[in-house]
Amino acid sequence: MSTQRTPVSFLAAALLAVGWTSHAALAADLAVEALAAPCAGCHGTDGTSVGLAAPTIAGLPKDYFNEAMFGYKTDTKPATVMGRIAKGYDDKQTEALAAHFAAKPFGRPGGQAIDSARLAKGRELADKYCQKCHENEGRDADGVGVLAGQKLTYMQFSVSDFLAGKREMDKRQKARFEELVKDHGAPAFTDILHYYANVK
Amino acid sequence: MLAPDRRSFLKLTAAGVAAAGVSMPWVARAATQRVVVIGGGPGGATAAHYLKRFAPELDVTLIEANANYHTCFMSNEVVAGLRKLDELAVGFDGLKKAGVTVVTDLVTGIDATAKTVATKGGQSFGYDRCIVAAGIDFKFDAIAGYSAEAAEAMPHAYKAGPQTTLLRRQLEAMPDGGTFVLVAPPNPFRCPPGPYERASLVADYFKRNKPKSKVVILDAKDAFSKQKLFEEAWTRFFGYGTADSMITWVPAKQGGTVKEVDVAGRTVVAEAGRFKGDVVNLIPPQMAGRIARDAGLAEKGWAAIDARTFESKAVPGVHVIGDAAVATAMPKSGYAASSQAKAAAAAVIQLLRGQPVFSVPLINTCYSFINKDYCFSIAGIYEPSPDGATLAERTDAGGTSPLAKDDDYRLREARYAHSWFDNIVKDSWG
Numbered sequence A: 001m002s003t004q005r006t007p008v009s010f011l012a013a014a015l016l017a018v019g020w021t022s023h024a025a026l027a028a029d030l031a032v033e034a035l036a037a038p039c040a041g042c043h044g045t046d047g048t049s050v051g052l053a054a055p056t057i058a059g060l061p062k063d064y065f066n067e068a069m070f071g072y073k074t075d076t077k078p079a080t081v082m083g084r085i086a087k088g089y090d091d092k093q094t095e096a097l098a099a100h101f102a103a104k105p106f107g108r109p110g111g112q113a114i115d116s117a118r119l120a121k122g123r124e125l126a127d128k129y130c131q132k133c134h135e136n137e138g139r140d141a142d143g144v145g146v147l148a149g150q151k152l153t154y155m156q157f158s159v160s161d162f163l164a165g166k167r168e169m170d171k172r173q174k175a176r177f178e179e180l181v182k183d184h185g186a187p188a189f190t191d192i193l194h195y196y197a198n199v200k
Numbered sequence B: 001m002l003a004p005d006r007r008s009f010l011k012l013t014a015a016g017v018a019a020a021g022v023s024m025p026w027v028a029r030a031a032t033q034r035v036v037v038i039g040g041g042p043g044g045a046t047a048a049h050y051l052k053r054f055a056p057e058l059d060v061t062l063i064e065a066n067a068n069y070h071t072c073f074m075s076n077e078v079v080a081g082l083r084k085l086d087e088l089a090v091g092f093d094g095l096k097k098a099g100v101t102v103v104t105d106l107v108t109g110i111d112a113t114a115k116t117v118a119t120k121g122g123q124s125f126g127y128d129r130c131i132v133a134a135g136i137d138f139k140f141d142a143i144a145g146y147s148a149e150a151a152e153a154m155p156h157a158y159k160a161g162p163q164t165t166l167l168r169r170q171l172e173a174m175p176d177g178g179t180f181v182l183v184a185p186p187n188p189f190r191c192p193p194g195p196y197e198r199a200s201l202v203a204d205y206f207k208r209n210k211p212k213s214k215v216v217i218l219d220a221k222d223a224f225s226k227q228k229l230f231e232e233a234w235t236r237f238f239g240y241g242t243a244d245s246m247i248t249w250v251p252a253k254q255g256g257t258v259k260e261v262d263v264a265g266r267t268v269v270a271e272a273g274r275f276k277g278d279v280v281n282l283i284p285p286q287m288a289g290r291i292a293r294d295a296g297l298a299e300k301g302w303a304a305i306d307a308r309t310f311e312s313k314a315v316p317g318v319h320v321i322g323d324a325a326v327a328t329a330m331p332k333s334g335y336a337a338s339s340q341a342k343a344a345a346a347a348v349i350q351l352l353r354g355q356p357v358f359s360v361p362l363i364n365t366c367y368s369f370i371n372k373d374y375c376f377s378i379a380g381i382y383e384p385s386p387d388g389a390t391l392a393e394r395t396d397a398g399g400t401s402p403l404a405k406d407d408d409y410r411l412r413e414a415r416y417a418h419s420w421f422d423n424i425v426k427d428s429w430g
């Protein structure tokens, strides 16, 4: 079978096949890929963690990523290693990383130890206290982190930091947290987190 | 005409490019460029994986002597009975799926002029660039009376596999009240905190199962990685510093250097005297894996490299990463090998494309356990110095976990360490 193609369309196909549009763009892409690649050791290939504690950092809004890195750099956000690692990246590098990971899909590989007995209660509480900001079952992240399919262990650490006053909350979040604790007690967070961790 | 095969497709592409007036020198130069990676540990596996991820058009071949690999990371948990050796096994199917050609064979020579790699099985592989990640070998002859055979009685357990299981069995068979003697190697060696993590996890096993037993570390050094954190934990959990401490550390300045062993008598001879162990774990001094030495890459035992590209200073066209390389100031760790592999993959691609090589920061993070819920870390960010002489550590970043942290902090690091294991294994071997 014969296929007739003009050189230009052939070129376009070739360029699309290798995923770039110009020489310089290719070099720039590789530079950002190489900058981001070492993060995968802890956060998983392309930022989706298959470990049970380190959070997935793919698909996070750029602002959220940048703010988190700023918090780590200034020791204002609780951390173990991230306080030490973030300081090694300047603002330009941090912004490039934020854009890179924001463009990657937030993977949900499963494998977490979900207690299914908690899911119904968790969902009910999440609908009442959380979903106004964590929309679409925690998948959307407009100014907040992604909760859907995030690592349970990481979210438990985060909630305990919020409740202990070690991690800053905005007014709205603080009010909701206080309300939830007053109505249902702090252990109710566990139900909510199991529910969110289980969202596919 | 039938649908063009890959080769003519690329030739046509080059013609198309010329017609369109765009410069694509690397496509025009060769149809398919070949990179051969030697060694399928975290260094080599990651290099092969990321070469394909960064540049799917490359022809990447990984040659590894064994059909599968056991990670050394978390192997101290096997020694302490917290994990099974099988959980450390990885295969190469993931890399095959990623488009890497995986060959099980031992590389016996690299001809840098002909640009070929020869194997024990009689195969020959041509390359445009070669990456060597051969790990380490032991200097068995550095300690009188020790040898590869002697390691069957006094295991090193410093390459994971049967040696790890052997040491585990010896510890299980040891009666309560026995002594575990661990001989720690001189610098440089793989996993600088490894011997001390092992001593800790074995002491924790003793505490739970054989509480009258002791751990004696005979050291060829006067200081070691994360020392203050280890000592803080040893003081808390094992009475370190008291008369009946479960752990004793004998540094070089107190005669800890071991020069000789009596294998039949399960005794090691240190400058401080003779130490009889019910179990002796002798971790010998180390050097780059044999192929690196045979190929002329490692004149002083380790392969000197340009830190910007990881290209050998001795043999052009051959890059060395991981434990076999002198990547000062990065430690010899799995995380370091993985970071170097990614940077080297990017550099190799740019060299093949005839582009200037850029530099990116490299990360190392390395966790050490005292018990299953108590763990701490060291982290560092490294950048090649402008002349490529070293991978300089950023002084405004990195460092160890703080001293005097609460149990929650140590528990979090334990959870993050196990999480790291799952991620790095998948990221390296696919």
Ligand SMILES: Cc1cc2nc3c(=O)[nH]c(=O)nc-3n(C[C@H](O)[C@H](O)[C@H](O)COP(=O)(O)OP(=O)(O)OC[C@H]3O[C@@H](n4cnc5c(N)ncnc54)[C@H](O)[C@@H]3O)c2cc1C
Pocket (backbone or CB within 6 Å): B038, B039, B040, B041, B042, B043, B044, B063, B064, B065, B066, B069, B071, B072, B073, B074, B075, B076, B105, B106, B107, B108, B133, B134, B135, B136, B157, B158, B159, B190, B191, B194, B289, B290, B291, B321, B322, B323, B324, B332, B333, B334, B335, B336, B337, B365, B366, B367
């Ligand atoms: C007890 C212990 C605990 C550790 N814990 C950690 C940890 O928690 N975190 C961490 O980051 N690091 C840790 N490490 C260090 C880590 O295991 C090494 O730094 C890492 O394995 C180095 O990777 P590499 O690819 O350079 O070499 P290796 O892992 O040694 O791999 C080399 C591979 O090359 C193959 N090979 C060699 N020569 C040839 C040849 N001629 N032909 C074909 N194949 C060949 C070998 O078979 C081997 O598979 C630990 C090490 C030990 C011993």
